[in-house]
Amino acid sequence: MALLLKNARCVDPQVELDAICDVLVRDGQIAQIGKPGTVDMAKGVQKDLSGRILIPGMMDMHVHLREPGYEYKEDVASGSRAAAKGGFTAVLCMPNTKPVINDATQVAYVIDKAQLYARTNIYVAGALSHGLKGEALSEMGDMVSSGAIAFTDDGRGVQDSGMMRRAMDYAKQFNVPVLSHCQDEGLVANGVVNEGLVSTRLGLASWPAAGEEIQIARDIALCEITGCALHVQHISTARGVDLVRAAKNAGLPVTCEVTPHHLFLCEDDLDERYDTNLKMNPPLRTRDDMLALQTALTEGIIDCVATDHAPHAAHEKALEFELAPFGTIGLETALGLVYGNLVAGGKMTLASMIARMSVAPRRILGLQAVRLEEGNVADLTIFNPDILWTVRAEDFCSKSKNSAFLGLELKGRATDVYVEGYASLEDGKVVD
Amino acid sequence: MSTLSCKHVLNMRDMTVEDIYLTLDVAKSFKEINERPIKKLPTLRGRTVVNFFLEPSTRTRTSFEIAAKRLSADGVNFAASASATAKGESLVDTAQTLDAMSCDLVVIRHKYAGSPHILTQNMRARIINGGDGKHQHPTQALLDLFTMRERFGKIEGLKVGIVGDIAHSRVAGSLVEGLTMLGAEVTLIAPPTLLPARPDYWGTSVSVSHKIDDVLPELDVLYMLRIQLERIEQAPFPSLREYARLFGVGTERMAKMKPDAIIMHPGPVNRGVELTSEAVDAANNLLLYQVNAGVAVRMALMYLLLGGKPEGISE
Structure with missing residues (x-):
C-alpha cells in the first residue's frame, strides 16, 4: 500500500532540497517527490503535513538500551519506542550490558530482539576489549560477522596505551570505527563533577577536564599510527574540540560527537539540591566549554549530536550524589533541545542540524546514507517546528525518567516517524 | 530579628549575617546556663531530636546529644552500625521512616555531600547538618565564630589563617564562608595538593x-x-614528618605569632602532626573552650529552629 505525505517542508542538504513537497512512499521506498499536487497515488493513505518539516530519519549513535541484564532500566522494546517518540529512525546501542556484548552471540541476541520488538533500526556496537576490562581484545571479527558495526569500551577509557593501539590496529581490518570514551582513571579517580568551581562549591570529588583531554590527544596519536578511524564520544571540553580540530586539519580520520546535555547545561546548573539527574560522565563542564561546544557543532568540527541516552531506575538516582549512577536519558528531548536552542535560536541552520543528526552518524558508521530522493529507503523524521512543550517525567516512553531536562520548555517535537515506510510514530503517538 | 530566616541549617550560606549573630547571642545565654550546677531548661520538653549519624563520630554526636538533653528534648541516637542503612535501605527510605515517627529535628552526619538536602525533601522535621562529606559542617563553624568573637569581641577585620587539608575539609568549607560573611580576612595555608580546585x-x-x-x-x-588520613585517597604529601616540618606548629612557630594571637583546632588533634604536643598543651584551654562553646551553639540552633525566642531563655 502506498502513502502520500503532503505539503511538508522537505529538507535534505545531501540533495540540496528545501521545498514544500509531496512525498510518495511505496514498498518501503520513496517512490516520488514533487511539488504539491503533482504527485498522484492510485490508492493508499494520504496525510496532510502542512506546517511540518520532513527530513531524512535521524540517527542517535550513542544509546544505552540496557538489554541484556538491566531490563528494569530499559530494554530494546522500550528504548526503541523512546527513539521513535524522539524522532529517531535508528540508534546504535552500547555494549556495557550484563553480560557485556563482547562476542557474536551477544550481538546476535540484541539484533534478534530488535527484529522482534523494535520500532526503529537498532545497530549494535561491540566491546573493544573483552569484558570492557581494557586488557585483551574482544572477538571483533566474530562480532562483525554477527552484525556489529563499531567497537567501544564506552563507560570506561582504555587505560593502557599499548592495549588501545592493539585494539585500533586490529579493528582497522574490519573497516569499522573505534568509538572512544576518553577518561584517564588516574586523573579522574572517583571524581563526580567538573574540577573547578563546582567541585569547590559542593565539596564533591573532582573530574578534571585534563582527564578527558589527555586520552583524546593520545587516541588521536594512535589514530595516526594505526590509521584506524577514531570517533571521540561525548566530547565535553573546549580543548578537546581544539584537539579534534587539529587532527581533522591534519587529515586524520577523526570524528566526534556531543550530547545535548553538554551543549545546553553546564556546571553552574548544579546547586545545593545535588540533583542526581545532572550527574553524568563526563561531567557538566564550564559555561565557556558549553558555548565552545555549541560553536564547534555549528561549524562542523563536532560531527554529530548523540544523546548518550543512559536510563537508570528511580531508586538508583534517588541516592546521595556520590553514590548515584552517572547519566541522563536523552532520546526524547534531543530534537527539541537542538532545534529549539540552535535552529530556532538562529545559531545553526536547519540544513546543519540535519547534517549533524541524520547524515553524519551514518557516514561515521559506514552505513547507507538516507536521502530524500526517489528510490531511497523511506526512513523519515517529521516534526512540528513551532510546538512548545514541557518535559515531564510521566510523558517519557523510556522505562526510566532520569532526564536532566525535566520541567524545561522545549520548541519542536517529532510528530511522525517512518522506518522503511512503516509508521513508528504517528501524530505524536508511538505505533505499537 | 528574633527568629532565624532559614528553616534548616545545611550550609553556612543558608544563614544571613543576622542569623549568625542571633545564634551566637543566644548561644551566649546558653553558655552561661551551662556553667550552672543545674544545667537543664524545660524549653524543648516534648520535642524529639534525632541524632542521625551515618559516620563514626563521638565528639560531635555527644555534643548534640547533650545540647538536646539540656533543653529537655527527647534525644534519640540513630547510628550507622545499628541503622537500616547497613541493611541496604536507602537514605530516602530511612528519612521517610524517621518522618513517620514524627521527629521535630534531625541532626545528620554522613560521608556524602548533599545528604542533608535529601532529608529536607523527605521529612517534615527541621534539619541540622552535622557534617556532610567534604562539603559543610556549619555547627563547627558557628562554635568557632563564637570562640573568636568571645576572645576578640568581634569577627570583622580579624586575620585568620586556616592550615591543613582544606580540600577534604567540611570544617573549612563552612568556616571560610562564615568568616568572610562576617568580614574577616582568611588565608588558606596548605600544600597545593590539599587545596580545592578554585579557592x-x-x-x-x-x-x-x-x-x-x-x-x-x-x-x-x-x-x-x-590531617584526616582516613579521608585522603592518594597520599597528598610524602610523609607526616615532612608535613609536620612544613606546616605543623610547635613552640618555635608559636613564638613568631602576635602576643594575643590564638591557636584553634576542631579536634581531635593529631599530636606531633599539625601541632606538637607542647603546642597542644599550650593551646589546650582554648581548644576545650571550643568544645564547651559547641554545646551552647548547638543548643541555640535547636532552640531557634524549633521556634524559641531569644527573650524566652531567661528563666
Missing part, C-alpha cells in the same frame, strides 16, 4: 599561601585542621 570561589577576602612562616606573624587566629 577563588570564596572571594577576594580569601587568599592562599604555601608558606606558613610568611603569614604567621600577621595572624590573629591560627586555625589548624586535623
